[in-house]
Amino acid sequence: MTHPFDQITTQELQAATKLVKDAHAASDAVHFVQVDRIDPPKSEMVRYLEAEKEGRSLPIIPRRAYVYYYTKQTEFNKAIVNLTYGHVITKQRMPQGVVGPVLGDDMVEIEEYALRDPIVLAEIAKLKLPTGYDVRCEPWIYGTDNPKEDRLLIQVYMYLIGSNKHVESNHYSLPLKFSPVFEMFTNKFVRMDYLPAGLDEKTCETFPWEELKPVEYFPSINGEDTLRELKPLIYQQPEGPSFSINGNAVEWQGWKFMVVPNAREGFAIYDVSFKGRSVLYRLALSEMTVPYGDPRAPYHRKQAFDLGDCGFGANADSLALGCDCLGVVKYLDVVRTDKHGNPVTIAHSVCMHEQDYGLLYKHVNYRTGTSVQARRREFVVQTVATVANYEYVVNIVFDQAGAISVQVRATGILSTMPIEVGKTVDWGTVVAPGVLAAHHQHLLSFRIDPAIDGHKNTVVYDDVVTMELNTALNPFNVGFISKRSYVEKPGFVEQSPFTNRAFKVINELVINPTTLKPVGYKIDMPARQMILGSPDSYNVKRAKFATQQLWAVKYADDELYAAGEFTNQSQKDTGVAAFLENQDSIRNDDVVLFATMALTHVPRAEDFPVMPTDMLPQINILPFGFFEKNPALDIPQSVNSFNKSVYYDDSVQIAVNAASGSCCSKEKL
Amino acid sequence: MTHPFDQITTQELQAATKLVKDAHAASDAVHFVQVDRIDPPKSEMVRYLEAEKEGRSLPIIPRRAYVYYYTKQTEFNKAIVNLTYGHVITKQRMPQGVVGPVLGDDMVEIEEYALRDPIVLAEIAKLKLPTGYDVRCEPWIYGTDNPKEDRLLIQVYMYLIGSNKHVESNHYSLPLKFSPVFEMFTNKFVRMDYLPAGLDEKTCETFPWEELKPVEYFPSINGEDTLRELKPLIYQQPEGPSFSINGNAVEWQGWKFMVVPNAREGFAIYDVSFKGRSVLYRLALSEMTVPYGDPRAPYHRKQAFDLGDCGFGANADSLALGCDCLGVVKYLDVVRTDKHGNPVTIAHSVCMHEQDYGLLYKHVNYRTGTSVQARRREFVVQTVATVANYEYVVNIVFDQAGAISVQVRATGILSTMPIEVGKTVDWGTVVAPGVLAAHHQHLLSFRIDPAIDGHKNTVVYDDVVTMELNTALNPFNVGFISKRSYVEKPGFVEQSPFTNRAFKVINELVINPTTLKPVGYKIDMPARQMILGSPDSYNVKRAKFATQQLWAVKYADDELYAAGEFTNQSQKDTGVAAFLENQDSIRNDDVVLFATMALTHVPRAEDFPVMPTDMLPQINILPFGFFEKNPALDIPQSVNSFNKSVYYDDSVQIAVNAASGSCCSKEKL
Helix, strand or coil: CCCCCCCCCHHHHHHHHHHHHHCCCHHHCCEEEEEEEECCCHHHHHHHHHHHHCCCCCCCCCCEEEEEEEECCCEEEEEEEECCCCEEEEEEECCCCCCCCCCHHHHHHHHHHHCCCHHHHHHHHCCCCCCCCEEEEEEEECCCCCCCCCCCEEEEEEEEECCCCCCCCCHHHCECCEEEEEECCCCCEEEEEECCCCCCCCCCCCCCCCCCCCCCCCHHHCCCCCCCCCCCCEEECCCCCCEEEECCEEEECCEEEEEEEECCCEEEEEEEEECCEEEEEEEEEEEEEEEECCCCCCHHHCEECCCCCCCCCCCECCCCECCCECCEEEEEEEEEECCCCCEEEEEEEEEEEEEEEEEEEEEEECCCCEEEEEEEEEEEEEEEEEECCEEEEEEEEECCCCCEEEEEEEEECCCEEECCCCCCCCCEEEEECCEEEECEEEEEEEEEEECCCCCCEEEEEEEEEECCCCCCCCCCCCCEEEEEEECCCCEEECCCHHHCCEEEEEEEEEECCCCCCEEEEEEECCCCCCCCCCCCCHHHHCCHHHHCCEEEEECCCCCCCCCCCCCCCCCCCCCHHHHCCCCCCCCCECEEEEEEEEEEECCCHHHCCCEEEEECCCEEEEECCCCCCCCCCCCCCCCHHHHCCEECCCCCCCCEECCCCCCCCCCCC | CCCCCCCCCHHHHHHHHHHHHHCCCHHHCCEEEEEEEECCCHHHHHHHHHHHHHCCCCCCCCCEEEEEEEECCCEEEEEEEECCCCEEEEEEECCCCCCCCCCHHHHHHHHHHHCCCHHHHHHHHCCCCCCCCEEEEEEEECCCCCCCCCCCEEEEEEEEECCCCCCCCCHHHCECCEEEEEECCCCCEEEEEECCCCCCCCCCCCCCCCCCCCCCCCHHHCCCCCCCCCCCCEEECCCCCCEEEECCEEEECCEEEEEEEECCCEEEEEEEEECCEEEEEEEEEEEEEEEECCCCCCHHHCEECCCCCCCCCCCECCCCECCCECCEEEEEEEEEECCCCCEEEEEEEEEEEEEEEEEEEEEEECCCCEEEEEEEEEEEEEEEEEECCEEEEEEEEECCCCCEEEEEEEEECCCEEECCCCCCCCCEEEEECCEEEECEEEEEEEEEEECCCCCCEEEEEEEEEECCCCCCCCCCCCCEEEEEEECCCCEEECCCHHHCCEEEEEEEEEECCCCCCEEEEEEECCCCCCCCCCCCCHHHHCCHHHHCCEEEEECCCCCCCCCCCCCCCCCCCCCHHHHCCCCCCCCCECEEEEEEEEEEECCCHHHCCCEEEEECCCEEEEECCCCCCCCCCCCCCCCHHHHCCEECCCCCCCCEECCCCCCCCCCCC
16 A cells, blocks of 8 residues: 555656646647655644554545646646546646756757757857867756846757767867857757856857867776776675665664655655654755856856756666665665656666664773674665766765764766866866866755654754853863753754854753753754855855755745755745745744755866765764663674674785684783 | 884883883882884985885884883883884983873772772761672873872772672763872872762762662663664675785785884874875874863863873774674784883784775766766774773775875763762763763874975965955856965964865975876865863863864974873973974975864763764865876776675565676666
8 A cells, every 4th residue: 555655656657747738738738847746744644654653544645746847848837636536736837937947858859959050060160170079068057147037048068079989988078168058948049158268257259179188087998907906895695684675664773764766856765763763754855056166157157956957866877786885785766757748767766775884882891801892884875866967976874873864975077167278267176188177066955854752843052162260160261061042933053163063953842861851863064164156146046045054944845945946047045045934933843954065166186087976074963862871782792703704814815714703802912 | 124114013112121121220110101112213214215115225224112111109201212222322200290101000000909998998988888889990090280299190080880790880870979089109098089969069078879770881781682683794805805914014006004003192104105106104193182071170180181191002902803893804913011011912903904985986978878986995994992981993094096084983981970860060961860971072183294295295275265246257246266375384274164274285396287286185174163171271271282173383203292292190282382383484394284183072861871983073185186187097897796786685585696797887767
């Protein structure tokens, strides 16, 4: 039987698009861009989950889907359909100026069209390319600089493929200096933009191309003839994994939750409990924006919103066994629509597996030499999305002591622009001859919907400050205390690293018998630089969420996305900054957090032609006075009869078996 | 043949102590506390390393050792001996007020004595303990609060062992309210301190003990009868490891360096190069201090310097195969002295092994669906020290792309104090009935001696700032640039997270042909709260290094320790803050960095009775325009024929073999 949180099925997606098609005349030329399940209203869902836990009969909650689609090439529409009873609930054309997300397939069509467009071909001709060179192009979300613009536009950046003509040649290493702009769907040529490549904003007409050598990353052409010798390190799980997964429902080491792939967020995690106690209602990446620091037209329009503009799940990679995930691996698939409304399955868009990550705890009693220790086993939920040049690796990692960490790695290929050979600028790094990688920022918003022992929670922050000096209590001036502040009204909390400010979500109605304080979880994030650019810039107006690290608002159905539902060519942020309005107190209420994970990326030469993963500062969601004591005392001690490690052999440097068995109360010799 | 960096041998240690003993009359009652090798003068060593690399004949550099010892129970002495030629170079009694480190063995003797001392026994009698209870005590470094104090003192904290009388019972969960102070070696009783346990600084005499239940962590007595089911995850390396280790010399994936255990720092890493280019001359933990936030006497004297006071290597744990380290593991042993000058080997104090840590890089060409990806293999050098209640796990981690990360985990047991049942205070957390864990800080200083393409380096910091607004270059107000500042004079660099301040060490004489800028390495650390307490407090005066995150000074032989050579009962910091004095410019010079890794620890209930590892914010030392491009293009692509992972079996939930072979160019379905 279907669970209300279960992901949309191919049948459901097909039914949804059929309902919408049937509601339109053929002449409307319905063109789908995104379809997925809508979460049930929380009020109903909470009743459902309670009934589920108590084994009572489950209320029926109709399954619903949203459908984004274009009609007549230029009209953007949204429909909501009831999947359970099979009818359209609402269907409306979005107001002028609201531009929907784009479909990867449509981007590829523009890409192909652009290389046939006569004006583009005429421009290419001016390059007088030596024989053997090919032109490749890459369509980009258009961005925003004009409040009157309401067409769905695409800017196309142009590159060359090296004379090797290899299909995997790194065109990003040979950027050209012109960029045509098209109207989506109609393929109407709008404008040719020329790219500045000097020290200022000036551009020039297209001259014959001066030969440059591409910098390749693909193994067979990257020039690395002798590879480093690396010996296999195999994750063996002879008895199978410690997790059990049934559909979207996961159980591991006391944790219970659901992992649900979707087209926009990649995946969402629902109904998280540890050792039978509720921790989170929902957790997902909510939005991200990537503004670039190059101030010059047309680069000022390079500001991607990879969830709202095109969908993180819809652009997910098919993860491969033993490549993206090791050990015993469970995969889930995401289902997206094509333009006709047919389901497209991206197999293995989410992988789940266990890994070891060092010591979880250890203590040696120096009196007896006895060591007590357990290793840290982690459960990883991973997805990787490819958004044109960049890859984002999103991991939600569970440990055995009640903590969750949200980890993101940025990899892939830097978005490049031309620069005259020998020149350097302060807003970017020269990563190859004639190639500039502009400074940029990755600002990801994670939406955390807590349920700390229930749905009425309070957001607080604790600062550590020195005590009043030269008092009877503090005569040596060494004392420091923790000072608590309550977030009474919706809004943001300022970062304050030098007071060790710690964000927490507590349940004021549940007192921890050990600490005698309310139970809670800590949201641990290092202080970071937030979005740059002036407040009046479109970059900032469109991504208010990125101006602060932590936002707290009151829960509302359908308020999931930090920058708003529709981000493509948006004029302003209709997300968290708008959710705040007309909200009163949020203390001891159904609160939701939006946490901004930020990286200001000043590119390194080492980040090109393919970038070693840049690990963004992680968000740790860990119990703080939630349990009465360390909740991981019930995991097995680590012993070598279990882990079967071996000593390095100095003589022949081949591993030999060590005496197995318990080895953890070894005394100092 | 011995390398000048090789660790001290048992024979050398014995020879050193014999030389010192022979230089004293028996009546001096020589009592050794610490002996180890001294680094060769850098000027000589640099010539040696150059000769070594060029295969020329090697200069002879005499091996030297330092010897710390007491005479006549109260006189602290330091000798320097020449191990190569076997003579004492210098030998001097340290001035009054300089107190040396203590030997773990001596702490244990005091511990045993304290429980026999008649005054202590009389105090214990007042507790009128129910039968079956035992008293346990724990000597603590005395700390500082009196400029006239020049005796080597020890404060002893008293606890009970639960009625279970188990040798591994957690006495930290039953703290008593009095603390005797003794003079070291003479065991003279100095004073009985009484511990405040209420809301203020008041203390009271000893009353009959009111029964409390201990909170146990030891598996057989912690009350966890049913353990969680965890299946084995085995690191298999059928072809052996990818590293090769010869004595102290390590080679792995293009890295070459020496790992040298020592009594004070745990281990130091020397002469680090990657792909034939010099990166570091030396890297080690230099000092750490742990001030507590409880302002009340006698807690104000709880400020440990775990390296200078007792030695991190001398207190290292014997690491166990398959417990502290997985896979194919190479161990090194540290050698310390006992009080008689005999060598004591702590077997396996350092372990080295490989681990997988997710993706190193990945890019999918959406046009072809082809994925290029490599996994991140790491080489870990690990030591764990037990300093009474606390454990510190220090990992130096090397990756395949030229980066080093310095990772520390704090675990073990919180230092506890009594609090009246039902009371709470702002400077600590109640972690069990009657048990307070005071807020405290862990401030660790890592000394980084860079050698970026040579020994003449410059320290800089880069800030990312918005460009001037409304100019022809920045008409849309979105531009931001990287602004470089040079550290011309020795001193500290302020933290500045909101300008994304990045510390770097560059070589101004070597220009990167790609970026056209000097080559360099980045020292990446998140902003943190530094030491609390007022500048006039002993806590701060003794640990100036902990007031700032990054210090840059000029290299000098024997200036290794951030808080100075002798920290026990020190009155002031004689380390980095003193090294600065009388130094002029350090630009383009032999610079050394001291980086402070900081954690303000507000204890959680979950941290007791044994603490899940608290991962301190790591220091990443990564190439920044050091290489011309990603230096990891020459590692093998990850394929399942190599990694041999398997699919999760939904039907029976037992792992089954998947088709092996290449799987990394799988296309989206």
